[in-house]
Amino acid sequence: MxxxxxxxxxxxxxxxxxxxxxxxxxxxxxxxxxxxxxxxHDALMESVHQFLYRETQALGNEVVINLRPPSPHLSACNNPDPFLTNPNEAPLGRVSVGVRCGTDSQQVRYLQAEIDVIGSYTIAAVNIERGRQITPDMLGEKTGNLGDLPSRAITQPDDIVGKVARQPIASGTTIQSHFIQAPLLVERGQRVKVIAEGDSFRVSREGEALNNGAMGEEVRVRFGSREVMSARVVERGTLMVDF
CATH class of the missing domain: 1.20.5 (Single alpha-helices involved in coiled-coils or other helix-helix interfaces)
Structure with missing residues (x-):
């Protein structure tokens, strides 16, 4: 060679x-x-995966979680305790997850995840006019990736039935939270009863509502020409003063 x-x-x-x-x-x-x-970072990743899996079980039958690993330059996270940074929103689509580390939980890290959930969600089965109170027969069901829905979409019919359409809703539309509102139990200018009660007393007065209100909302009420106070709507035409 x-x-x-x-x-x-x-x-x-x-x-x-x-x-x-x-x-x-x-x-x-x-x-x-x-x-x-x-x-x-194995313990950290496993802890966050399990946490997100538990949080998404009620949303649908098929869940796909893609979790972005932390930087390799970070130290290990001991006793990871995950939490959602936006607990009032369903964990769908792009989600930020906070993780408390250490026995004192003073160190916090943040991871990014993409979550796809295949499940059923509610749509309008018919055209719903503005001002109409929504009944079960007005709603239908569809299956798809819940992560593709608008962020304010309402997936459960129980959260829609009984509400009033704030705008026209076309058939087949995914219903979002700003499309509907709770029915008004108090209207501006209406004579209402205001109840105040404590451990050993209960009094009531009549006044004039200065704004509209649904169940649980605060309404300003005027008594006479000058006295104005706020009270919480508890039923139609009746409000309660909270102490």
Missing amino acids: RQLSLNSVPIPLLRWVYRLIVVSLAALAALPFANASDTK
């Missing part, structure tokens, strides 16, 4: 071989570090 001396190898080829050796050695040197980094 013919042997070549280095002197006979072209300079460009030598440079290419040198670069290949350097890159290969760098890759090999990085492997243990990458594996150690993955192991370092």
Whole structure:
């Protein structure tokens, strides 16, 4: 077999071989570090996955969670305690998850996740006019990726039935929270009864409502020409003063 001396190898080829050796050695040197980094964050990733899985079980039958791992430069998170940064919103689509670390939970990290849930959601089965109170027969059901729905979509019919349409809703439309409102139990200008009660007393007065109100909402009430106070709607035409 013919042997070549280095002197006979072209300079460009030598440079290419040198670069290949350097890159290969760098890759090999990085492997243990990458594996150690993955192991370092295993407990954190597993804890967040389980947390998101529990939070999404009631939303649908099929759940796909893609969790972005933390930076390999961060230290390990001991005793991870995940929580949703927006607890009032369903964990769908792009979600931010906070994680408290350590026994004192003073260190907090944030991870990003993409969550797809295949399940059923509510749509309008007919055209619903503005001002109409929604009944069960006006609603239908559809199946799809809940993560693709608008952020304010309402998926459960129980949260829609009995509400009043604030705007026309076309058949087949996903119903969003700002499309509907609770029915008014008090209207502006109406004579209302205001009740105040405590441990050993109960009194009531009549006044004039200065604004509309649904169940549980605050309404300002005027007594006479000057006295005005706020009270909470408890039933049609009746309000309660909270102490």
